[in-house]
Amino acid sequence: MAVNVPGLAAVVVFYIVILVIGIWASRKSKKVEKTCAGTKSEVAIVGGRNISVLVGVFTMTATWVGGGYILGTAEAVYSPSQGLIWAMGPPAYLTNFVLGGLFFAKPMRSKRYVTMLDPFQHRYGNMLTATLLLPALMSDILWVACILAALGGTMSVILGLSSALSIVISAGVSITYTFLGGFYSVAYTDIIQLSFIFVSLWLCIPFLLLSPAVADVSHTINLNQTIGTSWVGELKLEDAGKWADEMLLLALGGLAYQALYQRILSAASSAQAQVTCFAAAGSVFIMGIPSVIIGAVASTADWNQTAYGLPPPFERGEAGKILPLALQHLTPTWLSVLGIGSVAAAVMSSMDSVLLSSASMFTQNIYKTTLRKQASERELQWVIRISVLVVGLAGTGLAFGDDSVFGLWLVSGDLLYCVLFPQLICVLHCGFANSYGAFSGFTMGLLLRALSGEPLLGIPAVILYPGWREVDGVIVQFFPFRTLAMLASLTGVIAVSWLVQLGFYHKLIPQSWDLLGAFEEKTKGQEEEVPVPLEEKNNILNTKL
Template sequence: MSSLDFIIIFIYFSVLVVIGIIGTIKAKTSEVYLLAGRNLGVFMVFGCLTAVFLGGSSTIGSAQLGYESGFSGVWFVFSMGLGITLFGLLLLKRVMGFNLMTISELLGKLFNVESKLVGAVISAIYALMVSVTQVIAIGALLSAIFNWDLILSMLIGGGVVFFYTILGGMWSVTMTDIIQFVIMTAGIFLIMLPNSLSAVGGFGELTSQLPSSYFDFSAIGFKEIIKYVLTFTLGMMVGQDIWQRFFTAKNLKTARTGGILVGIYSFLYSMAMVIIGMCALVILPNIQDTQNVFSSMAFETLPTGLLGIVFAAVAAAIMSTASGTLLASSTLIAKDILKDHFFKGITDRQFLLLSRGTTMIISIIAIIIALWIQELLVAIDVAYALLAGAIFIPIVFGLFWKRATAKAAFYSILVSSAVVLGGLAIEGLSSSNPILYGIAANIVVMILLSLTDKTNKGNREVREKMEASS
């Protein structure tokens, strides 16, 4: 990389730090700090939703899948975007009527404090582990670019992200997300994709160089597609980081439109990334570690200046996910655990300070875990599996079935969590079957306990009021 490329990346990081400092001034209430004042328009909601779920694994992983299997690699990212769109179309209207900040807060309103607490713990762990993987990813990227030690790279990359998140909360995260969304879009669609296709002689030449299976959307197999849908589509529908972005919208129509646009964009983005990976297979057919497909292709095809922009785009994808999931985890802990159980009756100013302090502590924990494991482990798969297997069913039953009870929700979460973890231990951490087992156990416990529990009329009344207002 040239001096110009380094300067571009340095300027990008400096802008993020400045936004964090400005965010300290802007975020004067807890609602602004956690939800950006609930006043964002369609483009802002769309950009923020896109930025938070398109992380390093989505970008680098899609290029890797394109290199290995072609078009069918789109299911990885598209299944995530599909989950966001389905949440906007199917659940959002009912959820927004509660004026929530967190997903576990909904469990508390529909059921009881025990369900709320266990939901907060599971959701917070999920968000924290996603943030950890992004710290590792940004560290690996900076280490490759600047030839720094990996630990130093994680400290600097993670430090910048957490700096602006701690200071400005959702206001800073929103501003940086929009910048990162624009950089991601320009870097991938306007620079990397055209240069990759040009390097192989165009799309027509690409089709003649690769086997027909690379242009088959089902080539990875039905089982793998189902795994993506179960893990990522359901996981996104009940992810705190996703809900928190929807809650920043100024109204339901704005939020729903943003969610629909995310589904469309996720397909286009994943197609762009897998095509880049396919082009890499033609130009660089002997890449040993396929996780390096994207970076190898960038170094091979991009001139000075453009290389810096594209690596800034990858950094943007990673950092936007890291900041969003960090804030999601700290919000769950600050509001649904600390405030509700240990700091009852505090003022909004005190809650703002508590939220900032919690975000700082979670940041430190995330960096420590990242430094400890130093590689992208399957912990993220476990987190998604728990989220989809344990939280999805109670939320859906609570919103759509009047007879669902608090006792049933609490025990269904506990039982399904145990089933998912047990299944992963027996069948392996990459298996999607434990999610199915968890969902099945969840449904059975929810129905059986709800039908035999006659003590929870209050929760039925809550749902009836919700339906009347929706």
């Protein structure tokens, strides 16, 4: 395929504009560092906690409206085996933000945490916090791979550009401005990127619906004459477990992303953080509607009337590229270029957030508190930048060669849902949770998830749950195994924490056995006093001060 020179030129101009805005925002960040009461590293991580509601809504929405969201939703609606009912992104993300605003924004922002891992560090100490960083870091790397794979496939279709080259260039731009400006660069580029996504995708819709190759979508709900299925889809009883599992994964797993809390903690107050979450819930849902329409239109199109021809994309194994294919063959050329620009914008708006979130957690919760307690602010800023680079390169390396954006999208949140989400519930809302329970829950959730297998990563299933099937030589679980692992992890944290506390309270467990230091030693004259968790001690001291 020849390179689309005008389209490539347009994308290059767009990238330059984004890079310039990112560099401008990095200068603004330096000005804020001089006037902000917080440290320089806090300005890089949470923007000095003075981000307005409007900017907060833009950056929060843009983070979730990534390449995986746009392309994955269109892929699900288009795929004959799925359909609209399996396009879980819009309703799941709406639920995610509403729950975040109701139950997580206030307890996190009111205590002025810097990262999502801060409450764990305050209660459990450094060792367990470092352990919890691993699933969060792995999830972020997979998320980067997902959104870059989405962009690579789109550019190869519309611009005729090598997928690998597209991935490398896009990753380079995102890494550069995130490296330079931290949260300010991420937030202000998100405004431009989200605006461009909204305008370009909605502009494509009328041209898609009026294309001669597209049947009336409303008349093809019951039957798609081209590929013999409805774009609405069907949920069979035997698939209900898998559907519920994936829906809960997207709706609840997102509550364990540092990218979410980075925006919550950047708000000026707890109330503002909650408003940002609620507003983002509506905007992220609206941003998913164009992808749903594009997937439905593509499923009703007669591809034989286009240059693409037959067989249709699904039969060629190109369902993951259905959005760029629809834009290329069912809209004018100039609109398809706008479409690729929207995907590029979506990719960068998510990638920069993910890069900064991983870098923030490593710098704040590992390097600053464990490895180099005496590190200067300048040193911490460089650690953030180097971490951005490392995570970006790792995600870029995994982005090559994956065909299913929807699959990577799901896997990226797997560990967070199964392992980190129950931990976050307990550390924020369960006062007696301690490090023994946290470690037990972590182990149970991780073990159950690993034994359930993951075809996308080549991990075989050891536990075969009811309803499993073999599809193309690979075992696929139709039981809600992720949710089972999450509930087991949650139960483990609560049950073990309660039993251990009971053991110390009734002196069934000697104080000398407190190897993790979850309870402080009793002093003379306090023999009848219950051992006090370290977090409660810190809270009492802070109150007195």
